Amino acid sequence: MQIRIGFDIELGVTAPTALIYMLQVHPSRAADIQGEENITISPPLATDFYLDGFGNQCARVHVPPGVSSVRLRNDAVVYDTGWPDPVDHGAIEHAPADLPVSTLPFLLPSRYCEVDGELLQFAWANFLNVTPGWQRVQAICDFVHRHLRFDYGSARATRTALEGFRERTGVCRDFAHLAITLCRCMNIPARYVTGYLGDIGIPPVRSPMDFSAWFEVYLGNRWHTFDARHNIPRIGRIVIARGRDAADVPITMVFGENSLQRFEVTTEEVMQ
Incomplete structure (x- = not known):
C-alpha cells in the first residue's frame, strides 16, 4: 500500500524570529518514503536540521526582518504494509527494576502528565x-x-491529563495524555506519538484531515501501539515524532507573536 502524505501550513509573524518545525517523517520510517519528502518553505529561508534528544527530525528556520508569514508545504508518498496495528495479548509487564534504562523517562511525570x-x-x-x-x-x-x-470545539493547548480527566472532554492529544498518565501510574512506560493517520479501512469521517496523536507502551521487551481515542487497531499510521508528551513534539514552535493562517493536512491511500 502507498499513502500520500503532506501539509500546507502558514504562520503569520510580526518580527524577526526563529521557527522550529517537527514535520518530517520519523527516521524509523525513512526507508518507506518513496523518493523523498518535498518540504518547501516560502519564502526560501535559511534552515538548520538536527535530531532532538528523542531522535526526532527537527528544523530551525531563521525568519529575518521584513517577512510577515512563513508557509511550510510537503508532499510525499510512503509505503505501508496495509496491516492494522499489531496486537499481542501475551505481552507482559516488567518490574521497574527490570526495565531498560532508556524507558525510565517514560515512567516519570511530564508537562501534561x-x-x-x-x-x-x-x-x-x-x-x-x-x-x-x-x-x-x-x-x-x-x-x-x-x-x-471527543470534541474539536473544546480543544485547548494547555489541558493536562488531570484536567481532561475532570472535564471529560478533549481531542486526540487529551485521550493520549490521560492514557499515558494512567499507564505510568501503574509503572508501565508510556510515550506520546504524533503522526499521520488517515481514514483507511474505516468509513470516511466528516471532519478536516489533521495530524493525530496516540501512544506507545513498553511491554514484553518492545514498544506497542495503543490509541485510546479510536480504541481499535488502525491502518496507516506514519510516525512523525515521539516524546514524553505533546510538549516534546510540537509540530511548529515560533519564538514570538504569531498567528495560524492556514492549516491543511493530507493523508490518504494512493489508489492503484
Whole structure:
C-alpha cells in the first residue's frame, strides 16, 4: 500500500524570529518514503536540521526582518504494509527494576502528565486487579475511550491529563495524555506519538484531515501501539515524532507573536 502524505501550513509573524518545525517523517520510517519528502518553505529561508534528544527530525528556520508569514508545504508518498496495528495479548509487564534504562523517562511525570495525586490513586484503585500486561493497558484504553468525549470545539493547548480527566472532554492529544498518565501510574512506560493517520479501512469521517496523536507502551521487551481515542487497531499510521508528551513534539514552535493562517493536512491511500 502507498499513502500520500503532506501539509500546507502558514504562520503569520510580526518580527524577526526563529521557527522550529517537527514535520518530517520519523527516521524509523525513512526507508518507506518513496523518493523523498518535498518540504518547501516560502519564502526560501535559511534552515538548520538536527535530531532532538528523542531522535526526532527537527528544523530551525531563521525568519529575518521584513517577512510577515512563513508557509511550510510537503508532499510525499510512503509505503505501508496495509496491516492494522499489531496486537499481542501475551505481552507482559516488567518490574521497574527490570526495565531498560532508556524507558525510565517514560515512567516519570511530564508537562501534561501528572503521575501523582488524584490520578495515581484512581489508577491503583481501578486497574490493580486487572491482569498485568496487555490486558491492563487495554483496560486503561477502554476507560479513557468511554470517559472522554471527543470534541474539536473544546480543544485547548494547555489541558493536562488531570484536567481532561475532570472535564471529560478533549481531542486526540487529551485521550493520549490521560492514557499515558494512567499507564505510568501503574509503572508501565508510556510515550506520546504524533503522526499521520488517515481514514483507511474505516468509513470516511466528516471532519478536516489533521495530524493525530496516540501512544506507545513498553511491554514484553518492545514498544506497542495503543490509541485510546479510536480504541481499535488502525491502518496507516506514519510516525512523525515521539516524546514524553505533546510538549516534546510540537509540530511548529515560533519564538514570538504569531498567528495560524492556514492549516491543511493530507493523508490518504494512493489508489492503484
